[in-house]
Amino acid sequence: MKVALLRLFFLFGIVVLFACAQPIRVLEKDVTSQTNHVTLSVDFSKSANATGEVFDFFDVSVRTQNASVNSIPAKFDRRAKVNTVRMLGGFFNKDLQADTYKWDGENYVYDFKQATNRIDAWLGNDWDIFQIVLDNPPWAFQRGMVFVDEANGKDYLSKDARGVYGNVLPPNDPVAWRMYISAFIQHLVNTYGEEMVRSWRFRVGSEIDTRPQHWAATRQEFFDHYKNTVEAVHAVLPEAKVGTQFREASFKGRYVDYTGNTEDAYAPHFVEWAKANDVHYDFIAISYYPHIHKPQELDMALVYAHDMAPVQRHPDWSPEASFEIHEFKLISKMQRGGFVSVATSHSSSFFAMMAKMVLENGIAEVFQWGNVRKGEYIAEAMTQLALHSMVGNHLFVNQRTGEPKIANNRVDGIFTQKPDKQGFDMLLFNFNATDLSYQAPESIRLVLNVDFAEGTAFNYRLANIDASNNHNDLFYADFSEQLISQSKGGWLVDDIHATSSPNKRLSNAGQIAFTQAKQSYIKNNRLLWSDWQSLKVSTNGSGQSQIVIESTLASFGVQRIEVLLADTVVEIF
DSSP states (O other), X not given: OHHHHXXXXXXXXXXXXXXXXXXXXXXXXXXXXXXXXXXEEEETTOGGGEEEEOOOOOOEEEEOXXXXXXOOOOOTTSOEEEEESSOXXXXXXXXXXXXXXXXXXXXXXXXXXXXXXXXXXXXXXXXXXXXXXXXXXXXXXXXXXXXXXXXXXXXXXXXXXXXXXXXXXXXXXXXXXXXXXXXXXXXXXXXXXXXXXXXXXXXXXXXTTSTTTXXXXXXXXXXXXXXXXXXXXXXXXXXXXXXXXXXXXXXXXXXXXXXXXXXXXXXXXXXXXXXXXXXXXXXXXXXEOOBXXXXXXXXXXXXXXXXIHHHXXXXXXXXXXXXXXXXXXXXXXXXXXXXXXXXXXXXXXXXXXXXXXXXXXXXXXXXXXXXXXXXXXXXXXXXXXXHHTTTTSEEEOOEEESOOSSTTEEEEEEEEEOTTSSEEEEEEXXXXXXXXXXXXXXXXXXXXXXXXXTTOEEXXXXXXXXTTSOHXXXXXXXXXXXXXXXXXXXXXOTTOOTTBOHHHHBOHHHHHHHXXXXXXXXXXXSOOBOOOEEEEOEEOTTSOEEEEEEEEEOTTOEEEEEEEXXXXXXXXX
16 A cells, blocks of 8 residues: 555656646747747749859958058968058157158159068068058158148148147148159059059058048049049059049038038049049048947848948949948947957848848948957958858849748848859858847758759758857856856946957956956867768759758857758768
């Protein structure tokens, strides 16, 4: 009897335990069964859906005169390309020795060796010169200028004699400047040969309408300066590629110049002026520094419509020119002469989302400040690694249907077909501009219409880039108990966003802990591919051959998917 009762109590206990556990398990199952999913579909069977090729827009690095030639970017087996800023001199520290144009007490003299020393340093460390920036005139070009404390409409303001980055004023003598630039280009040809120099591009100025940090004169003064400069370059190399860089088209200026005026974005005005005056440009670039906490700066459709289309789609735009972004970084904060960048997987996901906008609108280049830190690829470089193997593929338009599980999640992707048409490459992303917290993954269904018979065998594999394999995210999760303010004994530096990199977000103690801890994480310079899985082409109700793949995509995650005919699978690392 006692044994029977014990058995009864034991069975009752199991039932009670199961009953207590069941609501959680049932809830999980119900969530899965009721979960919304996003369907991403593309019709590879119709060539009309192809919009061009995936091109390498992320192959140029920006470096200033202070940068180390050893700051090697993630090259992906390419040669590093550099855009050299402030090559001529005019530095903030007024190092006159570094200037390429000098007053020796009696005469103005050229000292182009200063520039070629800087160029040689890049070339000697296996960099290719992509572009030389002709900005910040050397300090001797200010000689004889009169400066005043109060605007009089004639003389430049004393406070603008030296800007944040150096000399921000036009040359004191436009004729002397023109002769100087022509002499500089000729010096480059004599030093490196015409063929090499013709392969380089030249940019007049940097973010000119960011006044007074980069320019303290007027818009028309810059336009005249640009025309003078481009003509000086072409006097020696008629086919040299020359252009300029401005702020985004929606930029609103607040600076009051020496004429008493404020001026907004220059780029749309420049396009109109250049056509009216038959002034040549091969490219126009803007800057793009989206803030992670400002949703309007992360909305790709809005950003393109407000900041880029008014330039690239301007009715006076030169059809031979390219539209580019010469400064980019996803940031949490702008600082004087610098910024605090985003280092969590938010940056990986954002770069994939931006890449879609870039490719679909033919934005030729997106220059980067740096994508490697102490030998480790940073978050956006991992996305670039995944995207690089898609370069040369045919880009196709896609459709998105269904609602994401998490409100305001942007779930989409870049869909391509391999040149031999024997496979497909996709890059998916999940980004939320209004809620930066990590949440549940999204359910994804890919539907690919193809030109293969029903039953054709394919294999596919995938690689994820998300918080589960980002060093910074892993560290922040593992050491969450220390992520409190320094005043409370923790590591957090005040006023630094949670997505920022450890070198900005953490105290010295936290940075030391990060350096020690990250050694236990997998080195993050390669994609971790899944095993190959098999699938077959099916036919839908309309008789269309399709490949259907179901997957999940992590919050602020990127997923790279490769699909190949079963007899063409090769290992690519």
